[in-house]
Amino acid sequence: MARQQLSWPTMARRLLGMTRPLVKTMGVAITAGSLGHLAAIAIPTLGAWALVAVVQGQGPSLGALAAGFIALGLLRALLHYIEQLANHDMAFRILAVIRDRVFKALRRQAPAGLDKHDSGTLVSVITNDIELLEVFYAHTISPVAIAVIVCTAMTLFFASFHWAYALLALAIYLLLAIAIPIITAKLGRDPGRQQRGDLSRLNNILLDSFRGIRECVQFGQQESRRSLLAGAGDRLARSVWQLQKTESFNRCLSLGLILLSYGAFWALAGYLYRAGLVDWGQVVIPAVAFMSAFGPVLALANLANNLLLTFASGERVLAVLDDLPETEEVSGDNIYEFDKLTMDNLSFSYDGQPVLKDWQLSLNANEIVGLTGPSGCGKSTALKLLMRFYDPSQGAVTLNGQDLRTVDSAALRRMESYMTQETHLFNDSLLENVRLANLDASDEMVYAACRKARIHDVIMAFPEGYATGAGRLGNRLSAGERQRIGLARAFLHEGAVALFDEPTANLDSLNEGMILKAIREEGAKRAVMIVSHRPSTLRIADRLIEVDTD
Template sequence: MSRKGIVVMGKLIGLIKPLLHIMLLAILLGIAGNLSAMAITVLGGHGILKVLNMDYGIALSTVFILLGICALIRGVLRYGEQACNHYIAFKLLAFIRHQVFAALRRLAPAKLEGKEKGNLIALLTSDIELLEVFYAHTISPIAIGVATSAIVGCYLATYHILYGVLAIAAYIVIGGVFPIIISKAGREKGLVYRNSIGAMNSFLLDSLRGLTEVLQYQAGEKRRTKLKEKTSELEEKQWEFKRLENLTRVMNDVGVIVFSLFTLLLGSWLFEKGIVGFEGVFIPFVTMIGSFGPVIALSNLSNNLMHTLASGNRVLDLLEETPIVTEIIDKEEVFFEGAACEDVCFGYGKRQILNGFSTELEKHKILGIHGKNGCGKSTLLKLLMRFYDVNKGTVTISKKNVKNINTDNLRRLEGYVTQETHIFNATIAENIGIAKEGATREEIIKAAKKASLHDFIMSLPNGYDTGTGELGDKLSGGERQRVGIARAFLHNAPFLLLDEPTSNLDSLNEGIILKALVDYSQDKTVILVSHRESTMNIAERILQM
């Protein structure tokens, strides 16, 4: 969703509410710090006039003392402002990360299946990190720039009202009009650029994961060519931003020169009219030149703001995305007494998978499901897990619609083993133990023995403390699958859903696993999806789909 920049800023600023007092302190420190910096310029002007015997209001020694005090105060205030801003930024980044991961959990798995993993990685890393710029270097500078400009405008108006009017006009043009023009020119470019980074990450991740196939089929040159094309496209988009940054600098420099010249011309005119003396020309001119810092900072924000708002827009898209399946809470606890599907219809988009499907599974039975690819075997298990909601019909557990069972209750009732078990970059014990919070080593070992995995684990140098590598690349396909089965045994749910649980196992290990499943299922209910006839032999009833 493409939101207006002001809308994105409003939503991001809304997150500051718990830290508003610190933000106000940062703004006050920033205003005081900028005024101290400007005071150095003004005092310097008075010092020059004193040397020229044109200023009789302040002693030269006093000027030097005040210069030293202002310089010291400026440093302290600047440090305090930055400390407050970064405290807010890091606190909010931690909060946003928590919100993003909560959103991912809420959206998973249905809405995440179609998302590019590299794009998600870019969002979770660079997009969120870029928001640090917004919170630490955008919000308070805007408030500081507006407040400081108003104060300086009032100060210049004490010499003559036209000085104040000219100053405010200059600040509005440089700190307001210029950034709006640049932001409008780069708003869409920012979103396209951030999406392009995500697409690049997806391509690189895909290439790394498929490196073996790339080497085997000598597709390296093709991948390199495509990577070079994507890199060139990304560089071109980046150069568009560089051109906008250069344009911003040119506009700022011209604006400062023009308005400073106007101030000098205005002072000269007022001097000729006898309205102000030489001090009334020189001090406003010097003040005007030294007062553009905060508004130039505002104008320069437009460059980073294009990236930041694009990143914020992508983060907000994820946070506000509606899950396909909403979590259920505050319902009565349900205990497993069988499962059933009645007249179930379901499809992914326009592709219909199940049409009027019905079956019933009694407690403590093993149901085998057999059928050709694409007939809906795996989809049925996902519907029972309520990863998706049916388009029509009902899926029930203990005669209760799964839509009316607390989500955490449903997860406790069901154990789910997929054909492609995901392995975390952790130890084998940690990978198995994820199935039960606080599982003891004895429980983990018992589950591994049931999955015919214990002997293999003990043959490793570090046993259960052996690392599995990223994506479990230190384990074979069969070993990864047995880790998944061990998790199911450890989870010890009354209703077990198995999707091709032995597809990566040889006949010997398949037989051991099937025997363990038969023993395990004495007081359990099992749905077993498989294309192997040997696997179907343990089923008490086989459903052909």
């Protein structure tokens, strides 16, 4: 992930940009929220006004007053409901859009781009980080607008009694809504990032430990693993604690300021009264309104607390969206015939680390080419370049003479199948696990591919046969059996080119012989490249390429 550190305004602008299609819903939330807060402030203010009026002998009837309170209360409830509904409707719609964009970005980057990420971080981004953006969409945008509207309305209301009230209120609002969030943001930004980072580190260690549980047991590493987990848990607890301290400080600061402002308002009102600038009704009514009007601005002051985590998450989500794929998808014409795949003077580096240098290689229709060489010399990397998971740093891979960088990506995937050293089984039936190599294949075609890969009898021995769920089998399939499922997929794929990376590494000599015979038969209708260290496997090759690292 591009670990960019975005400024809060940049991030807010980018996250805000995603709300454009839902601007009407946001308008409803802001209108309902502003009116709802004004209705809430009007309840105690109406009480104060009635009190003053009664003392002056011209109060409203009790019935009218009660009706006013009830109407304002109901209005407040209804408007609050509408505000929350609109905000959450908008937030969850936007989260769906962001999730979709993140998955699209991951698809664009897969498979090569994803090698750079650890799966724990990606899982955190896809789940927790996106969820946390809800705070921004449901509890940040409209509260800011609502606070601006309500504070402006209240400042004007106070000015109608005396300009000094308005000035004091405005100063307090600005301190609460701007100064305190800025202080909190400064203090809490690093702890926020730290907390998100520590959480994904903990996820990584957990996933890693699950995957390596057998090695832990075999090599007696349970205790060291436990202390690694405990250490990550402690680090997370410390960063959460640090964040909590910032939040508590923020709350103390805002509540302290509000209490001080009560005193300041009463002192100002007392001064104005003694100076004969206001009557006592103009003391009580604005003072009660002042004390009741902090809801929206307090929400704004507390917002910085929530935004610390939300923006740390936003940074990670945007980093996934901004990550560039290793290779750009190309859309062009379909390719119907396969003639030749070549590497011309090709060099390739992983992040500046050279792996392949001046490679020359060709694979013709209906031939089997063996590729061998010392471990780490770049054989698997060469297959990935033939699949265009990566583009070369120098030179080119060409298909029928055309640079792979200009070949239609979907057509290329239809033309080439690639069996890797590890076969991943999805949590689906074995039938579907094989069929994913060719979704149009009938059940009979899947069985035939499995027979060729010498896995049919193994599958049929399970009580549910091909319907057996791969997830339920857990680790029951041996490495060789998994590998043969990978082979069955390669046989089922109808592309003109089949690339095999160590297809017989986990097989006994009997199975190896049978599978090589099947691959040999494939070679009659497809171009096959086999990467292997085994001379017995390479014997079926028409041509052998030996990589020389000197």
